[in-house]
Amino acid sequence: MTTAPEPASPRQSGGLSRGDGILVAAASIIAALSNFVIMFLGTRTLPAASGTEFLAFWSLLTGMFGVISGVQNETTRAVGAVASGARRGVRAIGPSLIIGVIVALIILALTPVIGQRIVPISGGTALPALVITTVAYSAYVTLVGSFGGQGWWSHYASLLASEVILRMLLMGTVLVIGAYLGGYVLACAGATAILFIFLVFSRRSRQAFISRADDNLLAMVRKNLLAVVSTSCTAILITGYGAILTGVAHGSEPLLLGGLILAVSLTRAPIMIPLTAFTGVAIKLFLGHRDAPMKAIVKPVGALLGLGIIGGAAAWVIGPWFVGIFNPGYHIAGWVFGALTFSSAIIAILTLFGTLVLALDAHVIYAVGWLIASAVAIGILLSPVGLALRVVLSLSVGPTVGCLVMLAWLAITAGAQKPEDQQTVGHNDLQN
Template identity: 40%
Template sequence: MTAEIPGAPVTTEENARPRISSFGRRLLLLSSVGAAISNLGIILLVAQVLDVEDNKEFLVFWALLFGLFGVQSGIQNEGTRATTRPSARGARVLAGGAAWGVAFAVLIAATSPLWASHMLPRSASSAVIVLVITALLYPIYITVLGALGGRGHWEWFGSTLLVEVGVRVALVFLAAGIGASLGGFEAASAAAVLTLGAILLIGRVPRRALLSRADVPLPRLLRHQALAMLSTACTAVLINGYPALVSVTNPQGSLGLPPEQSAALMGACMLAVSFTRAPIMMPLTVFVGVAISAFVGHRGSIWSAVRKPFLLLLAVGLFGGAAAWPIGPWFMRLVKPEYDLPGWYFAALTASSVLMAWLMILGAIALATNRHLLYVIGWGAASAVGAMCLLLPLHLTVTTTLSVSAGPAAGILILFAALQRRQRVQEHADVASAS
């Protein structure tokens, strides 16, 4: 009988991961496209049903909800990395997810008196309850997703995402059908996380993934997850939670317009940002887990790793920007006649989404190489620059354009320079060891 070495890789079926199949790739593509279309469809539907003031508040709630998802997605990213090469003495990833769920739920409940009535004045009480329940359960859900990715079960990963997307759409359309109020739409938007129970009930693979081991003991796993969430918190400021950032930096009346016009302009800008970035950002967000898993073993140059996706995204962004100029204003007026924005705004926002996508790819490389601090610095700089742009005494269309362009550009410069420098240092070390 051989002695078990602490920290040694698991030698059972846990690290015998299948490569992603063509069916798995199709499921991931379908789930990513479905997520993008469904989120846009939900935002569009709610904008049609609610009045201007309620719709503005729903967009803020949506940003808070998906901002929470964005922050907690660090648990998924770390779970993918930690379960790719698990340890026999590593902690169960479920323990980390459950601990963070309780922590987030307590934090939101305790701090809600400081922000709820200001950001969500029409639905503060019900919205806080929804956010607390979601904060408790969502870490368990993404723990399953992270472990499915780390173990190579991409078919289940894609299927689980499809189920969540389908349930969210069904619940929101049901809310619209029964004439739900603002609070009803908020609850419907978040309730899809409850599908976790059904997924675990019917699937042996997700249940086993939830019980997967990480590569480190629980204290280190929690620290790694905290760093990963600090990283994704910086990401969420400019992506998932961006409408909430716009609301905070431009309180009602600060635009020099009557309240109703101010709400219409803010709502229109929030929708424009969501519509123009979703075609690129939503699929890329879903594929971050795949990217992290792929970059773990990457040995080439940074440019060789990013050249093809960078050029592809640039082509998509330029084509999309040209198309968005004439289509954007027309489409926005179809949503609500009050939402009147110029064509250049849609073109600029669409083109700027390329910068955000590039930043996400470089961030995935930083996470894959376990450089969480670099990720935080890069995305933190992007978020800080983006927030400062929103505080400029200019029209909201100008400040938001500057924010989503200059912020990501700053993060790209920092991440690319640091990753390139690390590559040169590693090459010199390899040469020295070989000689």
């Protein structure tokens, strides 16, 4: 984070320079590495039951982050549209805070279930922290999304990295004082306070925080709600899956349950955390390729599939050994690691399709694709087959179905536009 004087005339082009790309990549790497450190500390320095509950809380917290990230995506789109010349509407922070309060109230209503089945040991600390952090995080992602929409990528990357670094410092402080579950819970939730540090010390942050969206209050609340419905489904499949698994498999042996939660988290982080950090960049780039969306998506999809195959093969071999570093009592088969790693590539592709659909302003299709994917995944997770196989199938089949839904819409849209383009070309030829 910088406290130096900032230019009076903000850069509106939104282009991502090589230096900015390196900064965003560095922030995503820091986030990915910190995820490993956080899970290592929680499982290594706490008793088995508390360690498993910490993994469940971390999944619950990051699941909430995933839900609220819909606000970030919509803010990036709306602020970016204004920066590109669209009409100015309401300030983006207003609709974002409304969404944050709504989500916080839903969490508050669910606290009896969450406290009983997911965080029974630390509920007195975890539940209030989760509710308060939800509102604060909605403001935080508004600032992140505004930075992305304005094209202020160095500030975007600095904010992402600083939030992660603050969490690590808080976790380290708890470790030094004396590791305990409640302290780790507060450390993880408290890092959102980085928002206030940026607002106090950075004028550019204050400018971004009051950026305007491209529509009125009611329209922006509606669009944010649709985005949050979609990212809620995303959270079910990615960050919040461990918490859902804990609720479904409540009462299972802690080492088995903890090992599966850890395996899911470990195989998601290498692909999903960097992709999430680049979501704002992807939306901005796709906005520039709205005339040829299928062409824009081909190479990224191919790269993710290749990464999934290579990563899956490597995870099959090293996964069982690696999970033992976190807790020697965790025993997960190699094929589970390999399959979960490949499934993370499918989820990443679904995320990319969703980002493209969102950039095309098709909020309903975005929501429907993720909703179907999560419904299929949860349906499989509730089936009576073995727990490990259930997890693998739910995280593979659900996202695949979601991809097919969005791909079908993109193909139909491209097919509908092509004849119109041909007619336009023919008309121009006649004129010439």
